[in-house]
Amino acid sequence: MNALKSAPVLAHEVPAKDPYLEISDLWKLYGDFVALRDVSLKVEEGEFVCFLGPSGCGKTTLLRAIAGLDLQTRGTVIQNGQDVSNLPPSRRDFGIVFQSYALFPNLTIRKNIAYGLENAGRSKEEITVRVTELLDMVGLSEQGNKYPAQLSGGQQQRIALARAIATSPGLLLLDEPLSALDAKVRVHLRHEIKELQRKLGVTTVMVTHDQEEALSMADRIVVMNHGVIEQVGAPTEVYKNPASLFVAGFIGEMNQLEAQILSENRLRIGKHEFECRDHDFDPGTTVVAAIRPDDVVPHGSDFVPDAGAKNCELVRIGDMEFLGSFWRCHLISDDFHGAELIADFSVNAVRRLSLATRQEIHVELPRENLIAFAPEAQGGDDD
Numbered sequence: 001m002n003a004l005k006s007a008p009v010l011a012h013e014v015p016a017k018d019p020y021l022e023i024s025d026l027w028k029l030y031g032d033f034v035a036l037r038d039v040s041l042k043v044e045e046g047e048f049v050c051f052l053g054p055s056g057c058g059k060t061t062l063l064r065a066i067a068g069l070d071l072q073t074r075g076t077v078i079q080n081g082q083d084v085s086n087l088p089p090s091r092r093d094f095g096i097v098f099q100s101y102a103l104f105p106n107l108t109i110r111k112n113i114a115y116g117l118e119n120a121g122r123s124k125e126e127i128t129v130r131v132t133e134l135l136d137m138v139g140l141s142e143q144g145n146k147y148p149a150q151l152s153g154g155q156q157q158r159i160a161l162a163r164a165i166a167t168s169p170g171l172l173l174l175d176e177p178l179s180a181l182d183a184k185v186r187v188h189l190r191h192e193i194k195e196l197q198r199k200l201g202v203t204t205v206m207v208t209h210d211q212e213e214a215l216s217m218a219d220r221i222v223v224m225n226h227g228v229i230e231q232v233g234a235p236t237e238v239y240k241n242p243a244s245l246f247v248a249g250f251i252g253e254m255n256q257l258e259a260q261i262l263s264e265n266r267l268r269i270g271k272h273e274f275e276c277r278d279h280d281f282d283p284g285t286t287v288v289a290a291i292r293p294d295d296v297v298p299h300g301s302d303f304v305p306d307a308g309a310k311n312c313e314l315v316r317i318g319d320m321e322f323l324g325s326f327w328r329c330h331l332i333s334d335d336f337h338g339a340e341l342i343a344d345f346s347v348n349a350v351r352r353l354s355l356a357t358r359q360e361i362h363v364e365l366p367r368e369n370l371i372a373f374a375p376e377a378q379g380g381d382d383d
Helices: 059-067 108-121 122-137 155-164 183-199 212-215 233-238 245-250 347-353
Strands: 022-028 033-043 048-052 074-081 092-099 171-175 204-206 220-225 228-233 254-263 264-269 273-274 286-293 312-322 326-332 340-347 360-364 371-373
Touching: 022 059, 033 228, 048 059, 048 212, 059 171, 059 204, 059 220, 059 245, 092 155, 108 122, 122 155, 122 273, 122 312, 155 183, 171 347, 183 212, 204 212, 212 233, 212 264, 212 347, 220 233, 220 245, 228 245, 245 254, 245 286, 245 371, 254 340, 264 286, 326 347
Parallel strands: 048 204, 048 220, 092 171, 171 204
Antiparallel strands: 022 033, 022 074, 220 228, 254 264, 254 286, 264 273, 286 371, 312 326, 312 360, 326 340
């Protein structure tokens, strides 16, 4: 009898569920150029994940590897428990929407949506029912007999989405699906796509370079740069707790000021000392002190910091830009060696404190929002 027995599974224990999509140790090389470097990622079933980054970061290359449109140099792609690493696109279970829509101009809208269903050998009756259902789902039930050129860009993108989900794929891939649309249509359509994804429960991976798009649509964001993953997390986590200076600067606005470390939670910017988040830098290290414009706290002209006040700085308001729900203020401090601080103050705060250009005020840089990063190069090349 074998003396070694596996531990019993208790009735209340739920076995861990395997991820729907698992990418492991993925590399993609074009000659000597490394487009993807040792990328690993897990995507849960029903999750909406955005690959976010600048041009040339590898996000589109990764999406194409998942689809089998451009096979990886090495590494594995597991979808729903099956190794699809070397399968052609036709044998993978996904629907895809491209930036250019890729609709057939000589086919009606109904025929465009039916294309994948016909190739799958569905009956005419089944195809008719499914196409009607999808047209209604994307709000274009009256447009079925038109041709793509007769629809607006936003309508064409909805049809491309309907065609992609017609066969009920397990995975939906979106390659910059909204970038060709104007701003107002883009905002409207991203909400529609997210609601449709939630309704269908389809696992979705979207590529975008638009930070606002990723923050508003994704369950998790995968921030990429130079072929590697810089950070993976929920939108609020990535925005509030960036893992690197690149992430901090790429997602949203971020002030970046040269500083020197004094201790585990103190640094010097220019002539003044500030408390900051805890870090692992040694005293004397030159770092970048970063804080988001919306985290800068204004005080009125009558505010006088007492001897115990921390993280306050006297600044002069330079330019003020009205951006609808807030004012973007350019703040100048003689103690910051010429570095400018950008602050986003709400309309109510500007009105309440009677803020105006050339006015001197104190601002607070809250300790929990002031983060020290190692200086690093930023940017990317073309995809």
